[in-house]
């Protein structure tokens with residue numbers, strides 16, 4: 407049995423890892439590369455009624471993350487319909503076609519792309535803080551075509567408000583999150599922004615946004631019943647598993663695919679599978695939403711770190727960052743129980759899994 411198989415909104419995927427709209431899925435050839443790289447489905451780069459005019463520079467790797475000011479596809483819808491979508495279909499995977507943005511634009515595009523699509527993904531990136539244009543875009547898509555419609559939300563909005571508005575308008579799923587911003591980074595040799603947009607601002611993705619995305623998925627899962635695709639900062643099976651535990655049915659990857667290439671989809675899928683095998687987990691349903699069932703009960707319970715001398719290498723990272731001076735390192739680290747307040751930082755600083763919580767009565 408294939409443990410990685412997932413099914414949501416009528417789509418059947420051999421694994422839950424797929425590209426997120428962006429450069430790694432910018433045309434038909436890129437879709438075929440994503441399929442060879444092990445993706446379980448294809449999501450195509452967002453198109454709108456006009457080709458985008460993307461300013462340059464439009465991408466930069468920054469410390470802990472990634473900035474872009476890429477807008478939507480620079481290819482026209484006519485070009486996609488004639489050349490790119492037919493190639494995307496050759497991949498033989500479920501295809502989620504990315505569209506933007508307003509109800510008028512969606513109405514014009516949805517019917518045309520339908521022959522190539524198993525589902526639509528509506529980007530709402532430029533629709534503002536009020537959920538009504540998002541709801542209108544969903545209704546326009548649902549009236550135009552008989553396909554599952556996913557709504558992709560940006561993180562700088564009220565997730566609960568938008569998620570419930572999308573569901574009420576008839577959305578069949580959510581995609582959380584788009585890139586976060588606006589953000590800024592500066593070249594210290596020239597004093598100029600790294601981004602060529604008019605404002606110099608860009609949108610952040612990659613590892614820095616992972617906790618934002620995880621929380622968005624967790625929050626939406628509490629309030630809607632439709633499936634959620636988690637996206638933002640996923641680069642290994644670890645983040646993918648966390649997304650599924652927060653409630654996601656599947657995950658999307660953009661920045662890691664830009665930086666590492668299309669093999670990243672298969673790598674993440676194999677890492678999820680290995681995690682499952684090691685723990686005897688037969689299907690992803692067993693861990694989906696787990697974070698909602700295992701809320702911490704011990705908030706008010708006192709605890710201290712317990713150090714396993716067999717795993718401790720005496721590297722000193724825990725002691726270096728202990729602001730309470732509660733750890734001394736000799737042959738191995740030792741906790742001063744009088745000084746320790748149980749802040750927990752040392753557990754996350756230890757690279758060897760040598761520190762675990764010990765609960766006190």
Ligand SMILES: Cc1cc2nc3c(=O)[nH]c(=O)nc-3n(C[C@H](O)[C@H](O)[C@H](O)COP(=O)(O)O)c2cc1C
Pocket residue numbers: 426427428429451452465472473474475476477478479504529558583584585610611612613615637638639640658659660661662
């Ligand atoms: C260069 C670049 C271009 C992107 N273009 C789009 C796009 O056209 N439509 C869209 O909905 N999201 C777009 N995104 C957002 C990604 O799909 C994704 O939601 C976000 O980057 C977070 O995921 P990540 O950390 O895996 O990149 C783009 C992201 C990047 C970095």
